[in-house]
Amino acid sequence: MKIEERLNEMGWVVPAAPGAVAAYLPWVRSGNLVFTSGQLPWREGRMAHAGRLGAELTVEQGYEAARLCALNAIAQLKAAAGGDLDKVRRIVRVEGYVHCAPGFRGHPQVLNGASELFNAAFGVRGEHARLAIGVSDMPLDAAVQITVTAELDPEP
Amino acid sequence: MKIEERLNEMGWVVPAAPGAVAAYLPWVRSGNLVFTSGQLPWREGRMAHAGRLGAELTVEQGYEAARLCALNAIAQLKAAAGGDLDKVRRIVRVEGYVHCAPGFRGHPQVLNGASELFNAAFGVRGEHARLAIGVSDMPLDAAVQITVTAELDPEP
Amino acid sequence: MKIEERLNEMGWVVPAAPGAVAAYLPWVRSGNLVFTSGQLPWREGRMAHAGRLGAELTVEQGYEAARLCALNAIAQLKAAAGGDLDKVRRIVRVEGYVHCAPGFRGHPQVLNGASELFNAAFGVRGEHARLAIGVSDMPLDAAVQITVTAELDPEP
Numbered sequence: 204m205k206i207e208e209r210l211n212e213m214g215w216v217v218p219a220a221p222g223a224v225a226a227y228l229p230w231v232r233s234g235n236l237v238f239t240s241g242q243l244p245w246r247e248g249r250m251a252h253a254g255r256l257g258a259e260l261t262v263e264q265g266y267e268a269a270r271l272c273a274l275n276a277i278a279q280l281k282a283a284a285g286g287d288l289d290k291v292r293r294i295v296r297v298e299g300y301v302h303c304a305p306g307f308r309g310h311p312q313v314l315n316g317a318s319e320l321f322n323a324a325f326g327v328r329g330e331h332a333r334l335a336i337g338v339s340d341m342p343l344d345a346a347v348q349i350t351v352t353a354e355l356d357p358e359p
Numbered sequence: 360m361k362i363e364e365r366l367n368e369m370g371w372v373v374p375a376a377p378g379a380v381a382a383y384l385p386w387v388r389s390g391n392l393v394f395t396s397g398q399l400p401w402r403e404g405r406m407a408h409a410g411r412l413g414a415e416l417t418v419e420q421g422y423e424a425a426r427l428c429a430l431n432a433i434a435q436l437k438a439a440a441g442g443d444l445d446k447v448r449r450i451v452r453v454e455g456y457v458h459c460a461p462g463f464r465g466h467p468q469v470l471n472g473a474s475e476l477f478n479a480a481f482g483v484r485g486e487h488a489r490l491a492i493g494v495s496d497m498p499l500d501a502a503v504q505i506t507v508t509a510e511l512d513p514e515p
Numbered sequence: 516m517k518i519e520e521r522l523n524e525m526g527w528v529v530p531a532a533p534g535a536v537a538a539y540l541p542w543v544r545s546g547n548l549v550f551t552s553g554q555l556p557w558r559e560g561r562m563a564h565a566g567r568l569g570a571e572l573t574v575e576q577g578y579e580a581a582r583l584c585a586l587n588a589i590a591q592l593k594a595a596a597g598g599d600l601d602k603v604r605r606i607v608r609v610e611g612y613v614h615c616a617p618g619f620r621g622h623p624q625v626l627n628g629a630s631e632l633f634n635a636a637f638g639v640r641g642e643h644a645r646l647a648i649g650v651s652d653m654p655l656d657a658a659v660q661i662t663v664t665a666e667l668d669p670e671p
């Protein structure tokens with residue numbers, strides 16, 4: 204089954220790739236690697252999850268925010284791959300930044316929202332290395348932000 | 360026009376590449392990619408912008424700090440490219456870390472100081488992916504820090 | 516002398532590569548590059564250094580924590596290189612995250628614990644670019660976390 208069909212069967216629709224907030228691009232390809240910009244939990248043009256884990260938000264809400272960041276990253280990878288997610292050979296590394304109040308410790312649980320979507324969508328090609336840290340302040344008050352490095356099929 | 364001439368016309372002089380603060384190098388090349396160390400707002404051997412956005416510093420000062428980080432990154436890329444910035448094929452990704460007080464939200468505006476210098480200097484080759492996060496504590500109290508991943512022309 | 520023998524002569528034993536804490540892998544290879552997940556100061560299955568620099572921990576303890584992160588990263592690189600550290604062609608970039616209380620400034624000194632181990636083990640191949648930032652909250656209360664990008668020998 205095609206990767207995008209698999210996502211659709213799981214109930215996910217790959218959105219239009221969110222644009223950048225400022226003077227940069229959402230992704231850049233170099234060789235077979237694609238480096239995305241920081242992906243935020245946008246949904247239909249709105250910041251869907253604002254606030255801090257361990258204060259305004261629960262771990263469950265953080266998980267959903269991370270999953271939405273991953274869905275937006277998938278939209279960027281689709282664009283980078285010319286519209287065909289099956290040309291994504293590997294999710295290489297996901298850097299995850301969790302907006303949190305002092306003392307929060309649930310970063311891995313929150314970021315599993317992103318990791319599990321990559322794994323479900325791409326199977327073994329979705330298995331990735333990961334960084335998880337807490338940050339005290341996030342652009343637009345976003346709950347979570349991720350960057351993704353991925354490998355695409357060689358260009359013909 | 361050569362890239363360094365374009366920078367000079369805009370009033371910028373590429374400084375000598377700042378050295379590393381400790382037991383590491385300012386950049387490493389692997390294949391066609393160059394990965395820089397964290398670049399700080401050094402000017403003539405002095406930390407030009409210390410303090411936190413949203414407290415001691417204004418967004419305008421942060422913008423200048425980010426631009427200075429980018430100028431220092433350009434100095435590193437020049438060194439990595441054997442002295443010729445025209446061998447920089449692409450600015451790939453800029454990771455931007457903004458030293459800030461709780462509640463600061465102007466990270467994108469601050470980091471545009473870096474992004475707009477890359478864009479002005481390198482044109483379409485300067486268009487890059489970007490990460491922006493807030494950090495609570497920075498080495499040397501620096502206002503901004505950036506790392507850059509760039510692609511160089513293949514070695515002969 | 517083989518790199519692992521050199522480590523042993525210095526009194527270090529490369530541990531079994533720590534597994535990932537959640538739904539991701541400890542490292543992924545793409546081309547000749549290996550990207551590790553965030554490495555924490557695990558020792559024999561225990562978090563050896565928990566707490567914040569500038570509060571519960573001294574710079575010396577932070578240095579030891581960073582060195583232990585590097586030892587665990589070396590274990591991951593050994594696994595990625597099929598068990599032979601001599602196939603690590605270059606440590607490319609180390610991103611270092613120091614868990615700290617407000618006002619801490621000793622990030623470079625702490626992360627030298629990682630950098631100096633890479634340098635001692637790999638010689639000129641260990642010389643790397645580096646990022647150092649402070650973070651307010653860390654998974655598992657770890658004192659330090661590092662990610663490593665390294666270049667391996669081409670696959671036969």
